[in-house]
Amino acid sequence: MKRLVLLGGGHSHVHVLDALAQRPLASVETLLVSPHPHQVYSGMLPGWLAGHYRLRDCLIHVDALARRAGVAHRRATAIGFDPAAQRVFCSDGAAFDYDVLSIDTGAVLDLGALPGASQHALPVRPIERFIQGCNSLVEHVRARPRTIITFVGGGAAGVELILALRRRLRRHVREGRAVLQLISSSASLLPGHPAGVGRRLEAQLAACGILYYPDRSVAAFLPDGVILHTGEEIESNFNLVATGGAAPPWPKRSGLATDAGGFISVNGFLQSTSHANVFAAGDVASMVDHPRPKSGVYAVRAGPPLADNLLRALAGRPLKRHAPQQRALYLIGTGGHHAIASWGPFSWQGRWVWRWKDRIDRAFIARFSRDTPTEANLLHRSESESP
Template sequence: MQQFSQPIVKDVVLIGGGHSHAIVLRMFGMQPLPGVRLTLITPSSDTPYSGMLPGHIAGFYSHEECHIDLRKLANFAQAQLYIDEVVGLDLKNHKIICANRPNVHFDVLSVDIGSTPATISIPGAAEYAIAAKPVPKLLKHWYQLLERVAHNTQEQLSIGIVGGGAGGVELALSMQTHLHEILRQNQQSTTNLAIHLFQRDQKLLPRYHQSVQHLIKQILTKRSINLHLSESVCKIVPKYQERLEIKCESGLIIECQKIFWVTQASTPQWLKTAGLATDEQGFILVKDTLQSQSHPEIFAAGDIATMVNHPRPKAGVFAVRQGKPLFENLQRFLLGKSLKLYRPQQQYLSLIGTGDKKAIATRGSFTLPPHQLLWRWKDWIDRRFMEKFDNLPQMRDIREKFPTPDSRLPTPDSPFRCAGCGSKVGGTILERVLSRIQQEQPIAKDREDIIIGLDAPDDAAVIEIPKGQLLVQTIDYFRTLINDPYIFGQISANHCLSDIFAMGATPTSVLAIATIPYAAPAKVEETLYQLLSGAVKVLNQAQAPLIGGHTTEGTELAFGLACNGLAYPDKLLRKSGMQPGQVLILTKAVGTGILFAAQMRGLAKGHWLDHAVESMLLSNQAAATCLLQHGATACTDVTGFGLLGHLIEMVQASHVAVELQLAAIPILPGATETGQKGIFSSLQPENLEASLTIQNRLQVESHPNYPLLFDPQTAGGLLASIPEAQATPCLATLQALGYQYTCVIGRITPPAMTQPITLIDKD
């Protein structure tokens, strides 16, 4: 027996990637608590920093400069990252209900989801107005508007902004700055743009001192932004040609093409019905410890929380300052220690950007008029905050500054873990998980060919093979490359089934093998269920039920499937079927290996990995059917040996040569940039041996796509040869099926006298 680190005994789940939780993740990465598994659930892999958002809209900051990369941050914190939307809470059973995945269990929960503008009471607002939150949706519409203006600079454009608080004012000024710049660059008059700002109160920025209100009104008037004060919007109605009408209670009607909604903050419906103690608006009531007033195991921070004893405005400055006390109290709660009290400051400094690289400074009754120096000060503060998440400390520096804590969570388990069959997941846990999984795959009940499956306690599964068909079998198994067992289960299933699809076979059943990290029994059950549920989601789509398998405990999550399939002898695809005159089609882009190698070093951008995960979640089943329908004679799936390694196997088996178009090979976003930094997968050096088969490798080694030929792929695409006459209709069908990167990457030629691969270095 061998001694291992403390198993997982507690699950801390963070809902939302707000400012407070970003700080909590960073601090957990620097001061981890042994025995605690941290999970972040958020709809997006990055989160905007509110302090820089107006500057981004004005065109002063790029998207990356004003967004925190949550994938990178979660990886640093060794946290699970679930990209999903929360739609409910089951507080009795400590479950979080998500939109697109199984329920998630928690022992301790923290909520930092910000707020959304209140639009429900105004007819037409939810349907036709663009809410300021969630920010990703706002930015999506904003980017579309920028593109529209850039391509049609002569259009008369009218924009309505409802809400005259700080958010609405900064949005109006920032939008005007950016749109005016586009018009000037195209030598068009800025009078083509009209911005209307609607405010229910008589004054703008009602929470601020009158000196600020006066300054802002002067600036807006000088900038020719149309102010509609003491005007309550009561209705939004569609008109002709994408035009909308804003109707006010006074009878005022303004016509606009776009309307942005930046009004009083509200909460999502699921939180109002969760059963937590909330204020009249639905915000979570928290004590001075940031604990829920009604549920001590639940914490909340940022805009979504209301401190009972210290109510404050919904402002990002409070969310930032709540980060550290939230982290400290989460750890103290887990360790059974008394919690610290947090009291927010009464007054705080506000730096309000005016959209022209100037800012107003105000604190209480003290106000400084807009100035470039104040903007530079604000810019310095904002960039300094973001730098904490861009340049995360190295682990060796963390160990020196924050040694491993003496405090550990109590655990009933022995620190000694058995090997051999003693390392299996317990029978009771397995029985409960498989009972849940059987409910998720009803297809198994109607399969007469499955003689013995999950519903029987026998030692092995038994299936009947029909006469006249061939049994096709394959197996794959590997460590997790993503910190989400449900998504990893889907990726693994896609990867393993691809061998069946590449052979022209139909999958019929699978066996699973899983290694689950050491944990308390309930945590092992949760991980195994999430993993198998993800796999079964893919298997159901392929009509290939899970009929058995094996489990074991280990230091890290790993998973694989042994897949069975059936094929008719005359439909079987092999690597040896390539013929001169055919073309090569690749169904997916390459680059997953290099991107996840970069993630291990903390150098991959979150949106790069988003594209990689999206590719790996795309099944090759529809592609295989399409290729067969268009006369494919040879096929393989591109996996661990890389594109060139698998192509060489086809070339040698078929006794042909290939001209490969380097520039045509589809590459995942970020993979080329990563390769140029010298970051590669650990399997890359061995895969490079395939370069000996390239006739002109010395002439093309400098091409940016060249290193990606040897990049090992997980759940990669299919590589097939089809008649050239079928290429155009085949590509059109594949793209319609969702294979956006699919393309012809080469052609098959007669056998070569020397090396069989020639790389064509032309665009």
């Protein structure tokens, strides 16, 4: 019997599990290796933080999807694999052989090289830890007369999250107890998007009283401040980091072909350029023929073609090429029931954009929520404390 191993429960693999539920494979054993029974949908994380959603509204129950597909779920993290032996190694000491391997573990935020980061900064990944940290932060602010909160990262995640946090604090904390500031290494917000998007978001920050430090990077985190690369030291009591993700180290270390950043190099079939029985999608992968920015938009769109090609590979059928769209639609929340849309050179904003985003996000969750798990989950405490 052949074995398909799915490493990670990311957006693309959610589609694979759904496809396996609809088209069960005879004579194929499928194993999912992922540390959590659910996936927090990153597109709705700012909405949870702002108070628009309960945490359970943002969860895709990977366990339930796996059960429906007849897929065994090992709650562990991949730490490496041997492509010659076709064997995966997990954080709990287990090892599994595979005939076809698919990787959708996402990127990581490695702050280890930044002085003080491990003690004085909370990264947005892993999301589960970030959620618990945000709940603790609100209690911290409530208990003190004044707290300065710093977000590092001028991309969509950093801007959305700081605006969402500002809304949550306004609803739960007395006015004036929190000062928010954003540090961005780029000269403008959301580089790579139309200039109008950055200007709209800068106006939102200003209207919300959020301090903005453009064109600066962090050199070190201190117990009560942040040192910038310019030598400036700014006061800060709580630091959150939402910079771009890095590649996990183990794919390159295991011998897979990677790009300069360590992301798995894949062709138009979402197939490793060095190992034909290994596939990858999402932020952990880099398409050689069609490079695209790291984004949940592209990870979601890669799900159906990845599922199709995995089924084809297991059946010995020809693979189909996937060409991601040139332009992706980005819908960026601004804290309240308001959002900004970015598509190619165009941008729009308004309450109608937020309603559009809300419908898309809820529909995505609903598609994969036909089963409701009864077991307690790792985020139960965070859910009960959600805004």
